Amino acid sequence: MESIEIKRRARIWIVFIALLAAFFILVSLNVMLGSVQSSISDTLSALFGRGGDMADILWKIRLPRMLACVLLGGALALSGFLLQTFFNNPIAGPYVLGISSGAKLTVALVMVLVLGAHKSVGSVVLIGAAFVGAMISMGFVLLISQIIRRSAMLIVSGVMLGYIFSAITDFIITFADDASIVNLHNWSRGSFSGISWDNVRVMAVVVIVTSCLVFLLSKPIGAFQLGESYAKSVGVNVGAFRVALVLLSSVLSACVTAFAGPISFVGIAVPHIVKALLKTSRPLLVIPVCFLGGAIFCLGCDLIARTLFAPLELSISSVTAVFGAPVVITALLKKRARS
Amino acid sequence: MDYFFSTKQLTVGYNGTPLIRDIEIRLQKGRILTLIGPNGAGKSTILMSITRQLKSIAGTIYIGDRSIEEMTNRDLSHHLSVVLTERLRTELMTCEEIVETGRYPYTGMLGILSAADKAAVREAMKLVNVADLKDRDFMCISDGQRQRVLLARAICQQPEILVLDEPTSYLDIRYELELLDILRDMAEERGITIILSLHNLSLAQRVSDDVMCVKGETISHYGSAEEIFQRNLIHELYGLTDGSYNPVFGSVEMKRPPGTPHVFVIAGGGTGIEAYRTLQKKRIPFITGVLHENDIDYQVAHDIASCVISEHGFCPITDSSYQQALEKLHTCDTVVNCLVEYGEINARNRELFEQARLLGCKVVENVATL
Numbered sequence: 001m002e003s004i005e006i007k008r009r010a011r012i013w014i015v016f017i018a019l020l021a022a023f024f025i026l027v028s029l030n031v032m033l034g035s036v037q038s039s040i041s042d043t044l045s046a047l048f049g050r051g052g053d054m055a056d057i058l059w060k061i062r063l064p065r066m067l068a069c070v071l072l073g074g075a076l077a078l079s080g081f082l083l084q085t086f087f088n089n090p091i092a093g094p095y096v097l098g099i100s101s102g103a104k105l106t107v108a109l110v111m112v113l114v115l116g117a118h119k120s121v122g123s124v125v126l127i128g129a130a131f132v133g134a135m136i137s138m139g140f141v142l143l144i145s146q147i148i149r150r151s152a153m154l155i156v157s158g159v160m161l162g163y164i165f166s167a168i169t170d171f172i173i174t175f176a177d178d179a180s181i182v183n184l185h186n187w188s189r190g191s192f193s194g195i196s197w198d199n200v201r202v203m204a205v206v207v208i209v210t211s212c213l214v215f216l217l218s219k220p221i222g223a224f225q226l227g228e229s230y231a232k233s234v235g236v237n238v239g240a241f242r243v244a245l246v247l248l249s250s251v252l253s254a255c256v257t258a259f260a261g262p263i264s265f266v267g268i269a270v271p272h273i274v275k276a277l278l279k280t281s282r283p284l285l286v287i288p289v290c291f292l293g294g295a296i297f298c299l300g301c302d303l304i305a306r307t308l309f310a311p312l313e314l315s316i317s318s319v320t321a322v323f324g325a326p327v328v329i330t331a332l333l334k335k336r337a338r339s
Numbered sequence: 340m341d342y343f344f345s346t347k348q349l350t351v352g353y354n355g356t357p358l359i360r361d362i363e364i365r366l367q368k369g370r371i372l373t374l375i376g377p378n379g380a381g382k383s384t385i386l387m388s389i390t391r392q393l394k395s396i397a398g399t400i401y402i403g404d405r406s407i408e409e410m411t412n413r414d415l416s417h418h419l420s421v422v423l424t425e426r427l428r429t430e431l432m433t434c435e436e437i438v439e440t441g442r443y444p445y446t447g448m449l450g451i452l453s454a455a456d457k458a459a460v461r462e463a464m465k466l467v468n469v470a471d472l473k474d475r476d477f478m479c480i481s482d483g484q485r486q487r488v489l490l491a492r493a494i495c496q497q498p499e500i501l502v503l504d505e506p507t508s509y510l511d512i513r514y515e516l517e518l519l520d521i522l523r524d525m526a527e528e529r530g531i532t533i534i535l536s537l538h539n540l541s542l543a544q545r546v547s548d549d550v551m552c553v554k555g556e557t558i559s560h561y562g563s564a565e566e567i568f569q570r571n572l573i574h575e576l577y578g579l580t581d582g583s584y585n586p587v588f589g590s591v592e593m594k595r596p597p598g599t600p601h602v603f604v605i606a607g608g609g610t611g612i613e614a615y616r617t618l619q620k621k622r623i624p625f626i627t628g629v630l631h632e633n634d635i636d637y638q639v640a641h642d643i644a645s646c647v648i649s650e651h652g653f654c655p656i657t658d659s660s661y662q663q664a665l666e667k668l669h670t671c672d673t674v675v676n677c678l679v680e681y682g683e684i685n686a687r688n689r690e691l692f693e694q695a696r697l698l699g700c701k702v703v704e705n706v707a708t709l
Contacts, residue, residue, distance in 0.1 A: 075701045090430070129398065219450030219659035223443050229392050229423050230541035234496065281431040284449060 012285060015277045019292050026299040030066040031058060033303065035311045068195040069302045073266060074257045077274075077294025078214050078287065079252035080267025086220055086245045089151040090331050093267030094134075094253035097154075098161030100264075102137025103173075103257035104129035104188060111184060114174040123202035125260070130254035137161055138250050165223040176313045190261040190317040192302050199259050206255045210262045211291055214248055217241075218283040225281060264317045265297075265324025270294045272331045297323070341402075343368035343532050344389075344500055349398035351388040353383070356383055356442045357396050368499075369530035371522060371692070373543045374664055375567075377552035377577055382536040383424070386504045389534065390421050400601060402500065416444040420496035422503040424491050427477070434480065434488045435473035438464055441496040463495035464488075465519055478647060482509035483525040488516065501525070503535040517541070519546045520621070541589035544568045552576050567642040583642040592642040593619060602670040602709070603700070605692055606687050610677035611636040617706045619643045626671065629656050629688055656687040664691055673709070674700040 017069045032038045038046065038054055038266040046054040080093040092101045095177075110129040114121045171182050186193065220241050223231040232238050256263060275281050278289060283298045309312060344366040350495065352358035359674055363385045364374050376383040387393035389400050391407055400407045400668070402418050406442075410418075429437065441463070442541040444458040467487045472480060477488065486509055501522075501551040507515040519542055525531045537543040542563075543550065543646045550567040554576055554606040560567055561663055567573075581594035596618065602625040611627060612635070618625050628648025640647045648664040650656050667676070674695040679690050696702065703709060 088428075100572060194709065216448065219443070219446070219448065222450055223440055225429060226427060226437070226440055227425065229425065230421070230427075230440065232412065233390060233416060233421045234440060235411075235413035235417075236443075237412055275431055279431060280436075282431075284451070 004099045004219055008279070012040050012278055012280075015301060016073040016264075016289065019289065023299070024294050026296055026303065027066060027070070030303050031062050031070065033307050034062060034194060043089070043101070044160070047188060064195045064197050065201045065302070066204065067191050067200050068192050068259060069298040070101065071200070071203050072212065072260050072263075073270075073294040073296070073298025074291035074296070075203075075207045075252040076256050076266040077260055077270035077290045077297070078162035079249045079256070081271040081286065082214065082221075082245050082288050083251035083254070083267070084271060085224055086249070087145065087151065087154065087241065089226070090272070090335055091152065091155055091268055091328055092158075093265070094152075095264040095267060096157035096261060098137045098165060099134050099141070099158075099250065099253050100257050101162040101169070102135075102140075103133040103164035103254045104144030104262050106130060106136070107258055108169045108172050108188060109185060112172055118174065123199050126258035127202065127206060127255055130197070131206065131251060131259035133165075134254040134257070137165060138246055142246070169280050189259045189315040190263045190291070191305075192260050192298075192316055194314065195259060203255055203259055204280075210255075211249050211287075213244075214288050216250075217244060217248070218287055221283040221287075225283075232254070260316065262317065263320055265320045265328065266294055266297055266301075268322035269320075269327035270297050272327050342366055343403060344534070344560070345401045346438055347402060349388065350396040351393065352382050352396050353384070353393070355396060359553065359555075360557055363561070364551065366532055366534070368532055368546040369462060369526050371526050371535070371546055372549045372562075373547035374534070374536040374551050374553055375538075375540065375543050375576070376559075378682070380553045380555065382553050383504050386502055386534065386536060389414060390419060390502050392421075392545050407618045413444055413452040416432060416496065419500045419502065420498035422493050422501075422506050424504045424508060427485070427489075429477045430527075432477050433474050433587075434469060434477050434484075435460065437477050437488055438491045438495055441492040441494070444496065451636045452643040454505045459495045459497065460491075463491040466494060467491045468483070468517070473511060475485050483511060483514040486510055487514065487518065490521070498531065500534065503533070504540065505536050507537065507539065515542065522546060525613045532546070539589070540568070540573065540584065542585075544589040547615055587638055587639055589691075592639065595619075596622045596647065598624045598645075599660065599670075600626045601671050601677065602626070602673045602703075603628075603668050603674045603695065604644075604677060605688050605695075606630065606636050606640075606677040607688065608678075609635045610679070612639050614675055614677055615639050615643055617640070618709070623707060623709060626667045628661050628667070629685070629691070631684065650684075653684065655684045661687050661691065665694060668698065668700070671695075672700055673703055675706055 030045050034067055036057055042054060046052065046058050081096060082089060083092040083094065106129045107126055110125065111121055140161055141158055145154050146158065148154055168189060173188060176184060220236045223234050223236050228238055271290050274293045276288045278285055300324065301316055305314040305316050305319045342365045344364065348365040349362040350357045350360045362385060374385060376382055388395040391620060402640065403409055424447050430609055438460050442452055443450065445456060446452060458477055462472060469484060469487050469491055472488065479587060487507060501619050507518060510518060522533050523546055527532055547564045550562065550563060550564050551558055553669060559576060560572060568586045568589060570586055584591050584593055602618065602623055604611055604625050604627040606627055607630055624645045626646045627640045627644045630649050631645060631652050632649050633652030633657060637649060646667060647665060648660055650660045676692045
């Protein structure tokens with residue numbers, strides 16, 4: 001084998017192993033750190049021992065929250081990657097295109113209605129509502145993309161769409177019951193707090209199944225990187241493929257929004273970081289590593305959000321923005337340099 | 340006769356609006372069909388339609404005796420591959436990865452390449468001389484290299500029909516020739532049927548077996564390269580008024596300098612072309628003679644001289660031609676003699692030059708000084 005090929009493979013393995021290590025370290029830190037600190041031995045005994053306060057904190061709060069970070073972080077990154085592929089636009093993502101906000105609107109609506117009637121909202125209902133909202137805003141984005149071909153304008157339109165949906169959401173929250181406002185307020189700013197095991201079970205099924213489907217689409221996604229015409233010429237059923245991309249990315253971002261609210265920049269930043277690290281855009285590699293990268297990104301950001309000013313908690317979006325926005329700016333500058 | 344690729348009453352256009360009607364392509368296996376015609380005449384529209392990138396409005400397209408409408412995308416991709424004009428923008432893809440996408444129809448669920456696929460990729464890259472680019476980023480190579488990489492991509496798809504839309508647009512002359520030579524080789528050696536559009540008429544004449552002229556609503560002409568590359572037909576196709584097309588060279592001359600000529604050029608045997616072109620560039624009208632009609636000078640003079648005094652090929656200059664030349668010489672005040680040697684059939688051109696001197700014409704050695 002030639003040396004370039006060896007180097008390329010070595011790079012991929014090193015990146016992969018480094019990310020796995022970072023993943024496990026962050027998983028441990030997310031379980032151990034918090035307003036109540038816990039050492040490694042404490043943690044292990046609390047997890048596998050006889051219970052106690054620490055065990056309660058770990059099992060009821062930190063573990064489900066950590067798992068949500070992993071699953072939803074991965075989902076966000078994949079959703080962003082799919083949208084970037086779909087629009088052939090490096091800064092497309094569920095948040096900037098207003099898809100998260102659309103999902104947020106319908107979820108808020110459902111929450112206010114159901115919580116107002118003093119019932120609890122099931123995870124599946126939440127995802128369903130979010131999916132409907134995501135599809136509605138996706139519909140608008142698609143309509144706009146038919147009219148506006150310039151990719152920068154598409155992003156601007158998406159951001160505007162997001163503002164409109166957010167404004168409507170704020171109206172709804174304003175008129176909501178006092179009791180539900182507290183809940184809604186936290187969620188609508190984006191947060192991984194208050195995730196239950198029931199939530200985790202449902203999101204695990206949705207996210208894992210969807211992500212596997214995305215992975216199975218690696219081949220047409222690869223062909224699509226040369227543009228629609230070339231993809232068609234090698235036998236991709238472009239119509240069905242586009243529908244699949246829209247549905248899968250909407251399911252993923254809907255799932256995230258249903259449980260954690262709108263989270264900015266993960267969807268754009270992670271695929272860029274991953275491609276830059278791997279030095280390839282081969283979907284077969286990028287898709288799994290994107291998932292891993294999204295999980296790491298959210299684990300890290302949530303850890304900071306929880307612990308930086310503990311016991312105060314920052315909204316997750318403010319943390320993801322601090323780390324994600326510079327990546328997006330870099331991507332834009334690179335794009336400018338290329339063209 | 341059996342045709343490998345054909346269309347029947349094909350009408351193409353956008354959004355249901357017909358642009359070109361009744362396209363009848365009849366192409367045998369291993370032949371090259373070139374679409375020529377003015378910009379915006381619909382060459383790309385036809386190519387997009389026969390590759391099913393664009394839905395055709397009416398009519399049928401056949402590969403062998405199968406209509407491509409009945410084929411699945413995958414099926415079609417085994418028969419036909421394309422090189423498009425659109426400029427690709429890729430991210431972090433090496434040239435090899437670009438070429439590998441051509442193997443898409445042959446790989447499994449996840450698109451992982453087998454040893455045979457990799458061999459096909461290598462072979463295609465070698466064939467178009469891009470093997471040494473394999474690890475380079477596709478965005479960081481020249482336009483000519485990119486075009487060849489895309490050709491390699493289309494070749495490794497192992498098609499029976501290859502469709503190329505303006506494949507030489509971004510290429511300099513060396514790569515243009517090289518690319519067309521590769522196409523010719525593929526047609527001859529592998530029996531691949533090739534359909535392409537070209538702007539460069541001289542190369543179109545050289546590479547094509549069949550030619551289709553696309554102009555406006557219908558196909559204005561369709562035939563063999565010999566039938567199509569005729570002076571009047573090309574003039575009509577492109578609406579040429581200032582300038583002319585010469586089918587012998589397959590090249591064009593710019594327009595004849597206007598005005599009354601006062602310069603007489605004595606030439607023959609290819610000695611005059613340089614002077615003619617220089618005078619043309621300086622917009623100086625001129626008369627030339629006596630040229631034999633089978634002389635290479637005659638071909639050029641015919642298009643850019645105000646008046647050519649000519650003689651039948653292989654015959655010595657006759658009295659009448661000589662007299663005619665002499666008459667014209669009287670109207671001129673400058674003479675350029677390009678001839679350095681004289682033979683039996685053009686001996687009288689020497690006399691003509693002597694007469695010019697006697698008449699007091701200014702003798703110019705170097706036309707550029709005029």
